[in-house]
Amino acid sequence: MSDTMEEGYITEDGRKIGGTLMEMKNITLRFGGVKAITDISFDIKEGEIRAIIGPNGAGKSSMLNVISGFYVPQEGEVWYKGAKRPPMKPYQVAQQGIARTFQNIALFEGMSVLDNVMTGRLNYMKTNMFQQAIWKGKAEKEEVENREFVEKVIDFLEIQSIRKTPVARLPYGLKKRVELARALAAAPHLLLLDEPMAGMNVEEKEDMSRFILDVNDEFGTTIALIEHDMGVVMDLSDRVVVMDYGKKIGDGTPDEVRNNQDVIDAYLGVSHD
Ligand SMILES: Nc1ncnc2c1ncn2[C@@H]1O[C@H](COP(=O)(O)OP(=O)(O)OP(=O)(O)O)[C@@H](O)[C@H]1O
Numbered sequence: 001m002s003d004t005m006e007e008g009y010i011t012e013d014g015r016k017i018g019g020t021l022m023e024m025k026n027i028t029l030r031f032g033g034v035k036a037i038t039d040i041s042f043d044i045k046e047g048e049i050r051a052i053i054g055p056n057g058a059g060k061s062s063m064l065n066v067i068s069g070f071y072v073p074q075e076g077e078v079w080y081k082g083a084k085r086p087p088m089k090p091y092q093v094a095q096q097g098i099a100r101t102f103q104n105i106a107l108f109e110g111m112s113v114l115d116n117v118m119t120g121r122l123n124y125m126k127t128n129m130f131q132q133a134i135w136k137g138k139a140e141k142e143e144v145e146n147r148e149f150v151e152k153v154i155d156f157l158e159i160q161s162i163r164k165t166p167v168a169r170l171p172y173g174l175k176k177r178v179e180l181a182r183a184l185a186a187a188p189h190l191l192l193l194d195e196p197m198a199g200m201n202v203e204e205k206e207d208m209s210r211f212i213l214d215v216n217d218e219f220g221t222t223i224a225l226i227e228h229d230m231g232v233v234m235d236l237s238d239r240v241v242v243m244d245y246g247k248k249i250g251d252g253t254p255d256e257v258r259n260n261q262d263v264i265d266a267y268l269g270v271s272h273d
Pocket of ligand 1: 034057058
């Protein structure tokens with residue numbers, strides 16, 4: 001498989017993947033003297049599950065933060081839905097249909113699961129407080145629509161039984177699932193997952209993998225995720241970008257990447273010339 005293909009492709013499990021949704025072109029990101037990303041290019045196609053993997057400090061989080069608009073690279077271009085994206089704030093990126101979860105859970109711990117998931121709908125709440133006061137009907141209709149969508153997400157991720165529970169009381173694996181629910185509540189076109197399995201036990205990882213696959217299948221959501229655990233990612237992803245020391249050292253199907261000598265060396269800790 002070529003990573004320069006413009007059109008989509010059929011996955012090994014027979015799913016149809018569309019054209020290019022996002023393209024990173026020659027991205028370089030520096031923090032003072034540290035080059036976190038060096039001249040990396042790759043694309044994300046409509047409907048695929050795309051992983052970015054690499055050892056510690058490879059630059060995965062930095063790349064996710066470039067995609068989500070948190071960092072603006074010094075060099076390179078970000079293309080989204082066929083247009084070059086100007087530098088924009090993360091909330092503007094979110095308004096373009098990109099939602100994310102965080103490596104360290106970022107939920108409102110004192111609030112219920114339902115209220116946390118509702119915050120994912122903020123971009124859809126068009127009426128402000130003044131409008132709500134004078135235009136009650138419209139605000140109510142909006143509230144009902146948002147609520148219906150959130151309930152659908154809650155059912156889908158099987159968290160009905162904890163919808164009233166304060167997040168602080170939940171075990172780690174469930175918190176991660178609530179974070180996924182909140183991101184999904186935004187009905188994103190592109191969903192970014194920052195180490196969705198980090199800190200999970202085997203059973204929780206299996207659950208999370210299943211939910212990620214189901215989200216992709218049921219909602220048609222394109223998913224980009226970063227992980228440093230190779231195993232889980234290989235089962236889940238259609239294509240994988242491998243980073244090491246800020247550079248791209250591999251890009252292809254899980255099989256292609258698994259057999260790439262540079263990738264094997266990076267994971268075995270072979271020293272660099
Ligand atoms: N805000 C920052 N300021 C300075 N240096 C940074 C910053 N963020 C990341 N770096 C550096 O950039 C490099 C890449 O870090 P990054 O967190 O993107 O890697 P990673 O692959 O996500 O690592 P991990 O798997 O450990 O989370 C590292 O050398 C890191 O120290």
